[in-house]
Amino acid sequence: VGRARQTLETARRKPRQARANETVQAILEGAAQVLEAGGLAAFTTNAVALRAGVSIGTLYQYFADKQALLHAIAERELEAVLGRVARALRGEEGPTLEGRVRAMVRAMANAFGGRQRARKAVMQALLAEGAGGALLAPIAAFLAQAHARQGEFEDHAFPVLSREQLFVLSRSLMGAMRAAVLEEQPFLKSRAFEDELVRLALGYLASLPPLPR
Amino acid sequence: VGRARQTLETARRKPRQARANETVQAILEGAAQVLEAGGLAAFTTNAVALRAGVSIGTLYQYFADKQALLHAIAERELEAVLGRVARALRGEEGPTLEGRVRAMVRAMANAFGGRQRARKAVMQALLAEGAGGALLAPIAAFLAQAHARQGEFEDHAFPVLSREQLFVLSRSLMGAMRAAVLEEQPFLKSRAFEDELVRLALGYLASLPPLPR
Amino acid sequence: VGRARQTLETARRKPRQARANETVQAILEGAAQVLEAGGLAAFTTNAVALRAGVSIGTLYQYFADKQALLHAIAERELEAVLGRVARALRGEEGPTLEGRVRAMVRAMANAFGGRQRARKAVMQALLAEGAGGALLAPIAAFLAQAHARQGEFEDHAFPVLSREQLFVLSRSLMGAMRAAVLEEQPFLKSRAFEDELVRLALGYLASLPPLPR
């Protein structure tokens, strides 16, 4: 976003920055392709540069190191997903709790533009350095605030969730989805699968004690 | 030489295997220690050999390559866990559905003898090569057969689960646990966390339609 | 284009040269600063351009390569020193032999405007390519001519020096000073150090046989 924004703001003033932006995009795209094609093992800076059609030196002009590149690609994809997830949770695609959860599930299932291996690799890499939490932060945040925004829900009382409950709810959903990705389950984007995920979330919420601390 | 050795083979087999077994155990233990101490990044074959007190050559006498070592260590730990998980599911530590689920959750949470970093590293490594599914096989198997063994449950009607339902139930549980490990959550072995996992499973089961196909 | 430009050449030369000169000075100053701040290791053409506030392309418009830049900076500083050294040797700051030697030593010790690290780095770089001798040429020249200019000295008979004697006298003085710079000795500019250098030179001269060949 930072860079994309810059392009818009200063495109006129510094035509050179336009080229730079193209290069950055090419690198990110190349990185995603390498990841998709060969997973984390094939993800070398040289391979990315090659695929992106730039020199290795150019790559390092824009990304401090390999990790930075990984973060950038994660961010790029995440940005796209999170926008849709946020809209879903805000109820813009259906006001009921179920509607929101369903929309969110759908958005997550379609993350990374369908590049499952790349998605998998990025996940692994981020988890490996302990930055995996960031992927879920927005979802956790929504759930954490849901109680306070009780009024928004037409059909459901939303309990305050404890730390552990929050964790279990978000991670179990993600876990199921992640497993479907990693195991390349054919039903990943099916309605039946989506139904079960929604049921899992709603069933869990329904089973919570009426008056949690 | 080959023949002469063969002649002695039977006589020496026992003691040889004993020594060999010790060596293998030493290597596996060393591997677990290296993993625990430095994570996957420190997990080099040389480091393992050093920690195990054997030469690198010896290590390769027992393990074809690094992956084999990793699989062996995973297997060793898995074996220990799976035994307890199976007993839990069989109802040997409490006949109710909740009791079984709870015992299973507990067994899983205590896997790897408490060596969380090693557990995390092994998980990562196995996931990286797509072998992660193996971790869930026994649980999936149990759930798949639960309906058929309806009689075993004193307190609960156990529905037949569809493919998607089976998947969601097992993977969401594992996913939550996995995330707790990978994110090094402090509450991994807490009672509160255990409660929520049990609730997740039971809540999901309870939310299933009365008469599934 | 080439011709058209030539037509204008004379008219614009002055202002152009003025700007160009500013740029060159900025680059040289930036180079000195980089050298002083980070030594030879930090002395990259990009770093110099950045510090000088010009683009890397501009730097290369004025300096063929990194070495040329280094030579230029050495020359710039040398020019300043040599002027003072020459005046010292000419007796303009004290007519006696001791006075001249002392003034020379002082001038050398204050070279590079006190930027010791930069001085050290330049020395290293020049020595590395065997151009170190240039630093001493003027001094050697003076000594070589001193006998012929016997009349200039009020207090001392100045012997003709053999090739080896000339060499030893000049290089030992420089060597001591150089070492003080490279080892970053705190006493570099102290009076005590200066005294000893003067003593070294005078003591050596006094020990020469009365009638050298």
Added chain:
Amino acid sequence: VGRARQTLETARRKPRQARANETVQAILEGAAQVLEAGGLAAFTTNAVALRAGVSIGTLYQYFADKQALLHAIAERELEAVLGRVARALRGEEGPTLEGRVRAMVRAMANAFGGRQRARKAVMQALLAEGAGGALLAPIAAFLAQAHARQGEFEDHAFPVLSREQLFVLSRSLMGAMRAAVLEEQPFLKSRAFEDELVRLALGYLASLPPLPR
């Protein structure tokens, strides 16, 4: 020397160490050759390994990094010289002050087995990291203690030297010799040159005030 000794001591016990020792020597020799042939610029770890006839991996098995290799080569050569310098200063090759100084000068002039470029390169490298002082430590130490050992000298009263005097005496000698090396002066090992260096040292000592503080 340390390693050579080990070979003799443990040659029987650990034949493998003999091979290792050979390798180390080969690497050091290769390093010296590379340095001699192409100076510091050509001194890459790959070049050294190639010249030494070992793989790059082997090189790194014995030397932590490039610097360590440089230090080792410096140490190896230094050890050889310092032994002779020490003997000279102890008076074992002539009891008079002049005899000692002369023997020392000669030992230094013959340092590095005549490999001047290698010597130069090593000097530069060590100076570049501020470790240059070590090269002179033993000489400085001798001079520093000479006064206390007054009785050893049959022909000379040896004054106590101040820090600055010690520095000037040792560095000027080294400086002249160094310059002769770097400028590849033909008289480097001539008697005439040696005479002048001795004269420089003795002349300086003679010019010191009779009763220094």
Added chain:
DNA sequence: AATGAATGAGCCTTCATTCAT
């Protein structure tokens, strides 16, 4: 005259694996 994006050769270093002893 100036810019700065792009280049790519080449450097240092790691580590899985082999094989002679």
Added chain:
DNA sequence: AATGAATGAAGGCTCATTCAT
């Protein structure tokens, strides 16, 4: 059965230099 010295492919990264604009 064990040893450990040796190997070398491969990776991350730097930086002097070029050239289209």
